[in-house]
Amino acid sequence: xxxxxxxxxxxSVSEGTPVLLRCNYSSSYSPSLFxxxxxxxxxxxxxxxxxxxATLVKGINGFEAxxxxxxxxxxxxxxxxxxxxxxxxxxxxxxVWGKFQFGAGTQVVVTP
Amino acid sequence: GEEVAQTPKHLVxxxxxxxxxxxxxxxxxxxxxxxxxxxxxxxxxxxxFQNENVFDETGMPKERFSAKCLPxxxxxxxxxxTKLEDSAVYFCASSQSxxxxxxxxxxxxxxxxxx
Numbered sequence: 001x002x003x004x005x006x007x008x009x010x011x012s013v014s015e016g017t018p019v020l021l022r023c024n025y026s027s028s029y030s031p032s033l034f035x036x037x038x039x040x041x042x043x044x045x046x047x048x049x050x051x052x053x054a055t056l057v058k059g060i061n062g063f064e065a066x067x068x069x070x071x072x073x074x075x076x077x078x079x080x081x082x083x084x085x086x087x088x089x090x091x092x093x094x095x096v097w098g099k100f101q102f103g104a105g106t107q108v109v110v111t112p
Numbered sequence: 113g114e115e116v117a118q119t120p121k122h123l124v125x126x127x128x129x130x131x132x133x134x135x136x137x138x139x140x141x142x143x144x145x146x147x148x149x150x151x152x153x154x155x156x157x158x159x160x161f162q163n164e165n166v167f168d169e170t171g172m173p174k175e176r177f178s179a180k181c182l183p184x185x186x187x188x189x190x191x192x193x194t195k196l197e198d199s200a201v202y203f204c205a206s207s208q209s210x211x212x213x214x215x216x217x218x219x220x221x222x223x224x225x226x227x
Contacts, residue, residue: 032213043116043203044218051213088153099145099168100205100216102155 002027002093006103013081014111021076021106023091033074034092034100035065044090050074061085086110114138116219118204119186124225125194133222134186137206143167144187145205145216146179155203161187162210194226 007022025031035047048059055067065076074091091103117136125131137144146158157171161181172179176194181187191198201223205216 034215036218043220044205046215046217049213049215090155098210099157099160099171100147101157102147105153 002029002031002095002098002101004033004091004093004101004103006089006091006106008106009104010107010109012109012111015083016080019076019078019081019085019108021089021091021108023074023076023103024072025074025091025093026072027093027095029095032094033065033067034094035059035063035074035076036090036092038088038090038105040087047076047089081108081110083110083112116204116206116217117186118202118219118222120222121220122223122225124227127196127226128193131191131194131198131224131226133189133202133204133224135188135204135206135219136186137204138217141206141208141217143207143210144181145207146187146189147203147205148200149203149221150200158189158202167210191224194224196226199224199226 003026005024013019033050036044038044047063048057050057050067058064063078067074089106093101119134144161148156159169159172159179160167164181176192179189201221203218203221205218207214207216
């Protein structure tokens with residue numbers, strides 16, 4: 001079985017400052033991990049995915065995430081937040097043959 | 113098409129009425145998933161299909177929910193005798209394979225309101 005835990009339900013940052021969204025996973029197998037973003041009243045957009053090729057994964061809009069097996073973590077970062085980054089972010093795990101298992105989400109608020 | 117298309121965007125039903133939601137997956141994608149998002153955050157897995165075959169239905173409420181993916185037709189999710197607690201956004205997603213490293217592409221969702 002696999003699961004994800006997003007450690008912060010709400011993150012508030014100032015525009016231009018770094019963003020860190022924390023995600024820990026649990027999986028019986030080598031997992032595939034994803035970060036999706038959901039803007040208000042919109043669907044989900046894939047930011048990036050980890051598939052064992054490289055532990056540091058770069059995604060769209062300046063986001064990146066690092067897979068750390070020893071810490072069972074897959075934290076999402078961005079060096080400089082933009083107002084348009086205000087949204088809900090979901091860490092997702094998928095095992096082979098499996099469904100996508102979502103974390104509870106982290107709401108990001110960006111203040112001017 | 114190049115995106116997952118869900119219809120309708122909004123659906124309002126009185127308690128006890130039937131609701132039917134539709135999803136056209138991306139062309140070439142063999143796997144379709146349905147999720148229910150309640151209270152803005154929690155995504156609950158309902159069911160997945162491999163082409164027209166049910167792949168995993170462990171999340172489906174057995175009594176009132178049903179789903180189909182028939183050849184040459186949009187997939188559908190049907191709720192018989194809706195209840196207030198069924199109010200949620202229902203997302204459909206499609207994926208090219210069951211390989212774990214393959215992402216899912218999500219539709220815009222159908223917001224179901226049961227009154």
